Amino acid sequence: VRIAVAEDSPIFRQGLIASLEDLGHEVVGAVGHAEQVLALVARRRPDLLVLDLRMPPTCTTEGLRLAPVVRARHPWVGVLVFSQDPSLTYAASLHDSGHAFMGFLLKDTVLDLDTLDGYLRRVQAGERVVDEALTLPAVRRRGEQGALSALTPRERDVLALMAQGRSDNGIAEALHLSVATVCTHTQNVFRKLGVPRDAASNRRVSAILHYLQSRAAI
Amino acid sequence: VHIIKNNDIPARPLPEALLVLGSALTVVDAYLAIRWSTRTPWYRVNEIIQMSAWLAVGYFACRLPRRRTIGLLMMGFGLVLAGNAPVALGTPPGLAAQIAQPVGDVLFGLQLPVAATIFLAYPGGVIKDWLDRAYLAVAYVLGFSVGIALSVAADQDQVWRVNAVLSLITVVAGLLLVVRRARRSSRRERRIFRFPLAGLLIAVLVFAAWQGGFLVPLRGPTVELMQVASVIALPITFLLGLVRQMSDEAGVARLIRDLRHTPVDRLESALAGLLDDPELRLIMPAGGEPAGPPPVPAGRHVDVIGDPGTPLALLVRDRGLCDEPTLMGATREAVRFVLDNNHLRASLQLRTDEVTATSRRLVNAGDAARRRIEQDIHDGVQQRLLAAGMALSRLRRKLAVNEELAVLLAAAEGELTSAFTDLRDLSHGIHPAVLTTHGLSAALADLIARIPAPVRPDLAPDLPRLPPDVEATAYFLVCEALANVMKHAHAQHVDVRTRWAEGQLLISVTDDGCGGAVAAAGITGLHDRVAAVGGAIRLVSPRGRGTTVEARLPCG
Numbered sequence: 203v204r205i206a207v208a209e210d211s212p213i214f215r216q217g218l219i220a221s222l223e224d225l226g227h228e229v230v231g232a233v234g235h236a237e238q239v240l241a242l243v244a245r246r247r248p249d250l251l252v253l254d255l256r257m258p259p260t261c262t263t264e265g266l267r268l269a270p271v272v273r274a275r276h277p278w279v280g281v282l283v284f285s286q287d288p289s290l291t292y293a294a295s296l297h298d299s300g301h302a303f304m305g306f307l308l309k310d311t312v313l314d315l316d317t318l319d320g321y322l323r324r325v326q327a328g329e330r331v332v333d334e335a336l337t338l339p340a341v342r343r344r345g346e347q348g349a350l351s352a353l354t355p356r357e358r359d360v361l362a363l364m365a366q367g368r369s370d371n372g373i374a375e376a377l378h379l380s381v382a383t384v385c386t387h388t389q390n391v392f393r394k395l396g397v398p399r400d401a402a403s404n405r406r407v408s409a410i411l412h413y414l415q416s417r418a419a420i
Numbered sequence: 421v422h423i424i425k426n427n428d429i430p431a432r433p434l435p436e437a438l439l440v441l442g443s444a445l446t447v448v449d450a451y452l453a454i455r456w457s458t459r460t461p462w463y464r465v466n467e468i469i470q471m472s473a474w475l476a477v478g479y480f481a482c483r484l485p486r487r488r489t490i491g492l493l494m495m496g497f498g499l500v501l502a503g504n505a506p507v508a509l510g511t512p513p514g515l516a517a518q519i520a521q522p523v524g525d526v527l528f529g530l531q532l533p534v535a536a537t538i539f540l541a542y543p544g545g546v547i548k549d550w551l552d553r554a555y556l557a558v559a560y561v562l563g564f565s566v567g568i569a570l571s572v573a574a575d576q577d578q579v580w581r582v583n584a585v586l587s588l589i590t591v592v593a594g595l596l597l598v599v600r601r602a603r604r605s606s607r608r609e610r611r612i613f614r615f616p617l618a619g620l621l622i623a624v625l626v627f628a629a630w631q632g633g634f635l636v637p638l639r640g641p642t643v644e645l646m647q648v649a650s651v652i653a654l655p656i657t658f659l660l661g662l663v664r665q666m667s668d669e670a671g672v673a674r675l676i677r678d679l680r681h682t683p684v685d686r687l688e689s690a691l692a693g694l695l696d697d698p699e700l701r702l703i704m705p706a707g708g709e710p711a712g713p714p715p716v717p718a719g720r721h722v723d724v725i726g727d728p729g730t731p732l733a734l735l736v737r738d739r740g741l742c743d744e745p746t747l748m749g750a751t752r753e754a755v756r757f758v759l760d761n762n763h764l765r766a767s768l769q770l771r772t773d774e775v776t777a778t779s780r781r782l783v784n785a786g787d788a789a790r791r792r793i794e795q796d797i798h799d800g801v802q803q804r805l806l807a808a809g810m811a812l813s814r815l816r817r818k819l820a821v822n823e824e825l826a827v828l829l830a831a832a833e834g835e836l837t838s839a840f841t842d843l844r845d846l847s848h849g850i851h852p853a854v855l856t857t858h859g860l861s862a863a864l865a866d867l868i869a870r871i872p873a874p875v876r877p878d879l880a881p882d883l884p885r886l887p888p889d890v891e892a893t894a895y896f897l898v899c900e901a902l903a904n905v906m907k908h909a910h911a912q913h914v915d916v917r918t919r920w921a922e923g924q925l926l927i928s929v930t931d932d933g934c935g936g937a938v939a940a941a942g943i944t945g946l947h948d949r950v951a952a953v954g955g956a957i958r959l960v961s962p963r964g965r966g967t968t969v970e971a972r973l974p975c976g
Contacts, residue, residue, distance in 0.1 A: 211803040217810040291862040313809040
């Protein structure tokens with residue numbers, strides 16, 4: 203996979219490039235400033251852009267702003283946003299744009315290169331991805347209380363995978379179920395949680411994330 | 421600056437002496453009126469009432485503060501009348517007649533000048549105007565001449581005719597002077613003069629009718645009745661004028677009471693009303709600059725309030741109020757009190773504002789420091805830990821490791837991952853980036869989704885972005901409250917609520933745990949923080965019935 207890296211910290215950037223190369227990918231370019239990203243993507247035409255959330259000039263949420271722009275201008279480029287902040291808000295915010303080929307990962311994913319490689323390939327395959335380290339605590343914790351107590355354990359497994367951005371096919375694969383069964387489960391989850399039905403399309407991830415983050419926010 | 425003198429009644433017994441003398445003469449006159457007089461009963465009653473009225477009113481005036489001089493003049497007029505009365509009433513022939521006749525005649529001539537003196541000296545007892553003085557000098561000379569002429573003249577009728585003309589001229593000239601004085605008087609001076617002027621009008625009408633009687637015979641009960649009226653009216657109206665002034669001074673207490681609670685911006689109008697001086701101006705130095713002496717219009721007087729070097733204010737008011745030093749002294753004190761009070765309040769408010777602003781600056785500085793530390797951790801040590809972790813991960817993949825080495829590597833990676841997540845949580849706790857980028861609701865929602873506590877969020881959907889210090893205060897308040905719940909409360913549920921109402925952020929964290937919480941160090945620290953942004957915090961924790969932490973943060 204041809205990968206471009208946008209990351210302002212040189213030490214992390216070097217480590218990441220080396221790791222990606224170890225995984226057998228080709229790093230076609232690396233920049234450290236948000237304003238250089240679009241030029242890099244346009245020039246190098248990578249398959250995948252690994253984008254840091256906080257970059258100069260403001261070091262706030264450059265990644266969230268850039269990702270949909272890159273996706274809109276270069277539909278063949280997948281975007282993976284790395285964040286150090288364990289914030290469902292950021293994850294939901296990224297997927298609000300509804301684009302496929304996008305993922306939101308916590309930076310410590312890089313500590314396990316096999317997991318990282320899995321996420322890279324899922325994004326490149328056109329999935330919407332959210333780091334499970336971010337969604338699992340929310341699903342598990344919610345499961346203990348009123349909000350998610352209506353779900354069966356199986357439906358909760360399905361919800362956890364939906365929150366990570368898996369499609370019905372992906373869930374079926376992961377849980378060794380038929381797609382039709384998964385489809386029934388996902389419908390049940392939407393109905394029981396009261397998440398709007400139209401969220402079952404390309405904004406399903408962001409709807410689920412918003413739900414997990416706070417019912418008041420939906 | 422006026423020095424208020426103590427207006428005690430003088431101890432000198434002159435009024436008493438005059439009263440004794442006057443009373444004695446009145447008794448003699450009454451005896452003559454009853455036993456010897458051939459005059460009409462009206463005339464006799466008039467004479468006695470007139471002298472008694474002036475003596476009594478004059479004596480009473482002497483007892484008023486600062487009215488001794490005018491009182492003595494009024495008593496003097498009573499004495500003149502009493503001394504003249506024997507001639508007018510008629511005396512038994514002999515020695516009494518021989519003494520009474522010339523004394524009475526001379527005193528008769530002095531009646532008009534003394535009366536004029538009272539008018540022109542009223543109410544202060546002092547005549548300052550040169551024209552008034554000249555007029556009086558002429559009046560006294562003429563009066564005295566008439567008196568002497570009457571006492572020595574063979575043909576008294578001739579003198580009476582001359583006297584009638586001179587009296588008329590004297591009265592008219594006196595009236596003109598009174599009118600002139602009224603025109604020059606300030607509003608308040610005219611007000612005090614109103615009563616005697618009314619009395620004077622009556623007296624002049626009657627006097628004209630009476631004097632007219634010598635030129636053209638005009639007699640009858642109407643004139644007699646009018647004369648009685650005038651006899652009583654004149655001294656009474658003089659007294660009323662003086663008493664009116666006294667009642668003004670009695671209003672001093674009310675004035676001070678009213679002024680004490682008057683806001684500074686309404687002080688001028690309040691003073692104008694209380695002192696009955698619509699043109700009164702209270703000039704306050706603007707911006708600490710002492711006001712220069714203002715132009716003083718005619719009939720006005722300037723009082724300096726406070727230290728003359730650095731006056732609090734200048735009071736431009738009716739000159740006539742100078743005649744009431746007690747009233748003005750009290751007024752000055754009251755105004756000074758109000759202005760001093762206002763200055764103190766203002767400086768106290770300023771100090772309080774400064775303290776509040778300082779605390780808020782400190783809170784903001786603290787928040788800025790937290791943001792900087794978070795940024796530094798994010799950019800520095802976190803990246804290094806991640807780089808180290810990646811190196812280990814790559815190492816594991818590259819080395820064909822034996823089992824023992826694999827265990828060691830896995831342990832090292834585990835430690836490193838834990839170190840990274842600990843550091844991430846610590847840095848997030850110092851300052852969550854999402855609070856800066858997405859605001860309070862998002863930060864609270866993230867917090868609630870992350871922590872292992874049974875929280876039911878109920879966050880205001882309409883919450884706008886608030887000042888950073890308010891958002892941070894609210895966020896850390898909820899953090900602290902939730903941390904306490906998790907540590908101590910053993911709660912089944914915690915409700916976190918935010919509401920946005922009328923520019924105020926309301927936050928509450930309520931659990932159904934064991935209650936009985938006392939304000940711990942964490943909450944006390946928050947108390948100061950909340951106070952610094954001008955808010956209030958409340959902890960309610962009855963034993964066995966849960967705990968509620970409530971805060972109200974203004975965002976004006």
